[in-house]
Amino acid sequence: MSDTARAGRQVGDGPLSRAAAFVYTLLAVELLLLLTTLPGLAALVLLDRDASNLPLVAACLLPVGPAISAALYALRHQRPDLTDLRPAAMFWRAYRNNLAGVLRVWVPTVLWLTIIAMNLANLTAAAVPAWWAVLLVLVGAGVALCGANALLVASLFSFRTRDVVRLALYFLVHTPSVTFGNAVLIAAAAGLTAVFSEAVLALLGAAFVLVFLRIGEPMIRGIRKEFTE
Template sequence: MSDVRTRGQVGDGPLSRAAAFVYTLLVVELLLLLTTLPGLVPLVLLGGDASNLPLVAICLVPVGPAVSAALYALRHQRPDPTDLRPAGLFWRAYRANLPGVLRVWVPTLLWLTVIAVNLANLGAATVPAGWAVPLVLVGVGVTLCGANALVVTSLFTFRTRDVARLALYFLVRTPSVPIGNVVLLAAAAALTAVFSEAVVALLAVVLVWAFLRIGDPMIDKIRKEFIG
């Protein structure tokens, strides 16, 4: 009886809930760093030359599965401080989501790499500077669609082509999601420019948590409209 009372007391206080939230963030951050380390180390060492863009894309491949697992762990972690399992949720999602995430993440990186290489070589190709505008717009569209697809495939089980359709559909259906993601990407880019990729890596779980919260309207509509 005393165990039940203690369990309820531990789970009811705002301080214990805040501590549980911080603990979850710290665990997920450590796992994010661990699973992205094979790509982050060479990424930090790479120079800013345009010829390194394909290598940058390769270094970013581990980021997709890691972010996917973090999204799942943060979404499904129970608020009860006596039942904290962020590491178990992370690894379960990492293993289960890996094939599906790579099917949307790798093509997204491939498209963005092609666009970035073309933008970097517009002058050498003697292409009018105005062509940069449609290339940038396509790049933004691919990025936002890829972001939606990453959330969908992390939290739901759909066929890859259905994930792509939902990702495109919710670019229009929930405009707050792509707008929020643009702001989040701009913040991450600013941190990288002012400091370095290492700072972004250290704040990765905060960015992922914000990414999840931004996607809430899309997630809720998918649950109501597409999950029977």
């Protein structure tokens, strides 16, 4: 082995190097997340928090799904070697390759959540019983959790859309730790947005995506074991 190769190997194998590679990858993914969601994010921050703006909020959220998908892929395939980091290349490759498949699960998820939110916002005007609000919240939670599973599956695997949805529903029940973890993560994201703003959540986007990826590990392993091997 040449001195150059040996030096490169030493640089890429140490714990400090792996830590630097991880931080670099996380920062690169965060910048790319902001870049790909900036138009919608800018409009979202300027919108008043009024129920009449919910359709506009949904439109602003449409670019978020493909961006999260690309971030999931880039973080999942991060390299520990500081001399061989390509988070941007992985992000853009996943963004292009997964765009159509991710939108097929992301758009219906956003649409259903928007419809549910609009119904909740107009319960008083509709004069429906209080239990209807509880039902809507439960349905909304199910849609959000199923959508989260589907987004993760579509980002890391190549399945038909209907199979992605089936897997999302299947693991919603069969991996309760993932379901619970995603519920906590979604609640934390909603709380952070409510207390501060969408901009603060966006600045922590890569960290949230990384946690989302770690929570989904049991589901990822289950899919690899049961459906790809």
